[in-house]
Amino acid sequence: MNCPCCSGKSYSDCCEPFHIGKSTAPTAEILMRSRYAAFALVLEDYLWETTTPLARKFHPKQEYKSWAIANQWQKLEIVNTPSFNQVEFKAYFVDEDGENQIHHELSKFERMDGKWYYAFGTFLD
Numbered sequence: 661m662n663c664p665c666c667s668g669k670s671y672s673d674c675c676e677p678f679h680i681g682k683s684t685a686p687t688a689e690i691l692m693r694s695r696y697a698a699f700a701l702v703l704e705d706y707l708w709e710t711t712t713p714l715a716r717k718f719h720p721k722q723e724y725k726s727w728a729i730a731n732q733w734q735k736l737e738i739v740n741t742p743s744f745n746q747v748e749f750k751a752y753f754v755d756e757d758g759e760n761q762i763h764h765e766l767s768k769f770e771r772m773d774g775k776w777y778y779a780f781g782t783f784l785d
């Protein structure tokens with residue numbers, strides 16, 4: 661299957677090794693892609709584990725799960741990577757009312773002990 665992160669690669673050559681813990685995402689952008697794919701595949705454990713320990717209290721696992729299930733994830737577009745730890749993206753999805761939505765966010769990531777984590781995001785128009 662094609663990777664849900666829209667890289668054009670197969671899932672096994674793209675985000676699957678990160679999802680199953682075989683390797684870790686080498687850059688913030690690759691982590692971002694793997695987290696989008698995790699929403700599409702409803703992998704709430706992965707989403708929670710790749711959130712900084714400090715930010716986890718704002719992102720309970722169940723919330724990741726219900727947000728992942730509620731929407732149909734259509735497409736990820738990386739808009740810009742303004743620095744090594746920031747990624748601007750647009751996530752295209754159909755919400756539970758069948759409406760097309762675009763989630764446009766500038767996400768900040770942190771690297772700790774050689775692993776990347778999602779820290780927080782700023783919503784953009």
Ligand SMILES: [Zn+2]
Nearest residue numbers: 663665674675
């Ligand atoms: Zn991927």
